[in-house]
Amino acid sequence: MSQLEIKDLHVSIDEKAIVNGLTLTVRSGEVHAIMGPNGTGKSTLAKAVAGHPSYTITSGDVLLDGKSILAMQPDERARAGLFLAFQYPSEIPGVSIANFLRAAVQARMGEGEELDATAYYKRLYSKMDMLKMDRKFTSRAINDGFSGGEKKRCEILQMAMLEPKFALMDETDSGLDIDALRIVADGVNALRSTNLGVVMITHYQRLLGYIVPDFVHVMWNGRIVKSGDKSLALELEAKGYDWVKKELAHA
């Protein structure tokens, strides 16, 4: 059983405060949905936790299994079990998915350990089959010229291959067609049953119909202002964010 704790986190970009005291604890196997208006700091939170160099953590802490990860490089955090499915995945020209993932898998192995190429490809193909991805994608450069939906599927493929402890999924549902959404959701659910903890950033209730969250949090102005169970998402969809804002004003 693992635990990811975000404690009173404050994040700023170029001196501008974006995340203002956010606290959230995720345990293995749990799915936490984060919803909230555009520009409220959801992606900033995810990238800051993953260690993006442009985001400055001004106070607070992030702990993985009780240990602060803030002094760790992004790659160290990744190898410690943190995965970020990007809202806007980068394109890396000339680097094939197969070679990239192979390097990433190799990076998680001990010194002197050699990757078994046959086993690796077998695993890669089975994950691709699960995500209904054509095998010709393995030789394509990562995200280079991919459609929006293909990019998102490629993120999930990487997640499935790297088997993180915790995944921060930033709007993985946007850009996916209806069938793809179901396929990706099945993939995530399969990983969840093996104890993956998920922070799922989304704008839409539809995804939450497939990946049923244990908790739903509403983020506004860089902090969590309301938390509840899956019914909160339905309520939000019906009433909009104004409802939360009004509630806040009364409080």
Added chain:
Amino acid sequence: MPDITATDPATATADNPVQGIDQTAGNFSYKIDYEFDAGTGLSEQTIRYISAVKKEAPWILDFRLNALKQFQAKPLPTHWATKDLENIHFDKIRYYLAQGQKPKRTWDEVPDDIKKTFERLGIPEQERKFLAGVEAQFDSEAAYSNVKELVAKQGVIFLNSTEALREHPDLFRKWFGKVIPTGDNKFSALNSAVFSGGSFIYVPKGVKVTHPLQAYFRINAESFGQFERTLIIADEGAELTYMEGCTAPKFSTSTLHSAVVELVALKGAKIQYITVQNWANNVFNLVTKRGVAHEEAEIKWIDCNIGSRLTMKYPGVVLKGRKARGEVISIALANDGQHQDTGAKMIHAADETTSNIVAKSISVGQGRSTYRGVVHIPKHLKGCKNNTECDALLINTNSRTDTYPAITVRGNANPTQHEASVSKVSEEQIFYMQQRGLTEGQAMSLSVNGFVNDLASQFPMEYSVELKRLIDLEMEGSVG
């Protein structure tokens, strides 16, 4: 200067002018006594000394002396090239050394980081010892005599240029200095004055050499300039591939390397010349490479430049006969403190000649890459074609971005196609790859390998593997 008249000519010329290496850092230092030493600096006396040690024919001495005059008369090309050339202290360089003594160091005394570098580069055991100065000389004869014997059966001559001058003077003289005249540039003149070592290859009519021929040249003494001279002639319909690898360990003072390579491809012949170089950070690498392609002949230069303080190299092809073809594939990587000034020259001199240039450069941190290209197609020629592609990759936003593709085409009666691009490896891309568990160095290395991948895949297997390793090492070293 030692008295040379008492010297035994059999030992007077090393097969390859290669010696044990000197020191790299801290306490890693030891001395080699050079039995044959022209001293430092360049004068008529130096030339006479070199020529006498090598027991050369009078015409070669005259050739050298004439070259010396031209070298001295020519200014440094700083009106178009970097002023860094002014930092070469010609009077402090040793122009000729031959190995006479065994160094006295054991493998245990070689620093670990050097050993590690050799290991990472996959350099064979025996060669490591030579490179680390444990063995006096890398026995290239032993390593390559098999190949030599094999090709000798087909009538191929594959010799050190010093040997060739002695054994095949007429053949040598017929082609020597014809593709690159002494006065082509200041450094070709310098090489013509003091050249020593390098290969001579003659492939007879119709002979296709299946094994790539290979030679290693490494510079190993402080302030020692290496001036090899290579001449390759492929007779009508002949074919060969030549591979040149240079891996130099680190030195503490500036070193000059100035080679001249001439290729002649007669009617229907094919020559492919492959170079992967990794010079130490203090080496001035100023090389003139050119080939002449006769009717329906083909010359292809594959040139990878990594390391050095300054590399200036523009492999060229003179397309002399109808339907001749020339190609330059070049990869240059400039890290902090390095300047890769590379490019290509295509001189179309007959109808229906075609040329292709693909140049990729990578600049890291303060590294500088410069591309210079000349494509010359006179108006009166018919059916000529050129394609030039020139791509630059910049890594780390503080890269000095004076990578500038410049393409000159004279005459416009023939179709030419130019494409140039400059791209950056962004912080977002590096972060993306790091987020998957790769270190910053690995991430950069992957991007660079991805950038050159389409070219590297055209190389012979062992060279593309070596190139990848060199890039990995270089990128690993470029991050704190």
